[in-house]
Amino acid sequence: MVQTNKKVIDNIKTIIIAILAYFIVSNTVSISKVYGNSMIPTIKNNSxxxxxxxxYKFKKPKIGDVVIVKYKNSxxxxxxxxxxxDSIExxxxxxxxxxxxxxEVYSVGRPENMKRTVVPKNHLFLIGDNRENGESFDSxxxxxxPVNKDLVVGKVVFSIYPFYKIMYPLNLSY
Incomplete structure (x- = not known):
């Protein structure tokens, strides 16, 4: 009887630990598949x-970070x-x-001219690395x-498949 109670308690502990681990992992990291060419050459389709x-719960986003943002149902x-x-043009x-x-050493294509604009409070200006006309739906x-910071899901750390690190701008003195 005592042995059975110990097994039940051990099973409950294991379930609680598994639930906590799942909660921590699902709220801190994830894996995402890329569909499209808007981030070529940095990130390829099907990466x-x-x-x-x-x-971003511990530090602020910075210029050069590659992020995942929520847009409508995608x-x-x-x-x-x-x-x-910041002003951008x-x-x-x-x-x-x-x-x-x-x-920028990571972008391709020649983007069209854009008049100077100032990014609103609590927003970020996001652009795909593929600057060819029509290749990237962005800010x-x-x-x-400009995208509200609240829509940022997280920062891309690296590509798992194919494996590579994410490139950043040469000058981060902004």
Whole structure:
């Protein structure tokens, strides 16, 4: 009888630990599959990404971070190009943040010019690394525009398959 009670208690402990572990893991990390070419060459179609969902609870997003954001009934993977109160414009294929060129080694294509705009409070300006016309639905499109920080699901840490680290801008002095 005592042995049976001990087994029941051990089973309950195991179940509680499993539930806690599931809760912690599901709220701090995830894996996401990429559909599309908007982040080429950094992230390729059908890549599997490791996402840190807890990072922005402890630190602020920064320019260069690649993030997953909720959009309607789907998710987008994009790069943070400007933060709240930053000005952004695109002129002759160069992205300017606060009137300084963003030195990008990860992007392809020549983006269309965009007039200077200021990112609203609690928002981020997100662009895909594939800047060819029509390849990336991002903050340059008025249908999306700057994205509220609350819609950020997490930061992309690396690609699991194929394995590689995520590239960042050369100058992070913004």
């Amino acid at each position: 599997y990404l490791f996402i840190n969902k807890a990072v 998710y987008l993977v994009k790069r943070i190009i400007a933060l709240e109160n 695109i002129n002759n294929g160069v992205v300017y943040v606060n009137e300084k060129p963003l030195l 340059r499109n008025p249908k999306l525009g």
